[in-house]
Amino acid sequence: xxxxxxxxxxGWGGQExxxxxxxxxxxxxxxxxxxxxxxxxxxxxxxxxxxxxxHSLPIDRKSLTGVMAIRGWLLENKPDVINxxxxxxxxxxxxxxxxxxxxxxxxxxxxxxxxxxxxxxxRWLAATQVIIIHRRQVIVNE
Numbered sequence: 513x514x515x516x517x518x519x520x521x522x523g524w525g526g527q528e529x530x531x532x533x534x535x536x537x538x539x540x541x542x543x544x545x546x547x548x549x550x551x552x553x554x555x556x557x558x559x560x561x562x563x564x565x566x567h568s569l570p571i572d573r574k575s576l577t578g579v580m581a582i583r584g585w586l587l588e589n590k591p592d593v594i595n596x597x598x599x600x601x602x603x604x605x606x607x608x609x610x611x612x613x614x615x616x617x618x619x620x621x622x623x624x625x626x627x628x629x630x631x632x633x634x635r636w637l638a639a640t641q642v643i644i645i646h647r648r649q650v651i652v653n654e
Contacts, residue, residue, distance in 0.1 A: 514590070516546045594616055
């Protein structure tokens with residue numbers, strides 16, 4: 513399976529370590545795993561140490577540039593699934609996939625326990641994603 517993880521955060525901590533650990537585990541199971549992140553993010557260099565192929569894209573902010581960068585990467589690489597990890601890359605990936613002729617499923621892994629906002633845009637975002645993982649609770653297209 514061709515799996516792409518996205519991470520917009522330019523920080524370093526448990527979330528980034530978990531992304532790398534999961535990606536490495538998927539690699540060990542024979543999957544083709546890639547990571548999309550900002551070249552400024554510490555996870556960019558760390559991914560290489562984990563043996564994960566990493567691509568730098570301008571996705572650390574919500575912008576049309578970020579949407580188009582992800583869209584271009586998806587068209588060129590055609591992954592089977594996208595696993596997003598931060599709010600920003602979730603939005604960018606959702607908008608990018610909506611412009612493609614064939615859908616790519618999105619798995620949204622939330623790393624925080626804050627409540628999900630209940631507004632129209634967040635409902636749209638949830639509807640674009642196959643599954644949302646929130647702590648130990650799995651919410652499918654709520």
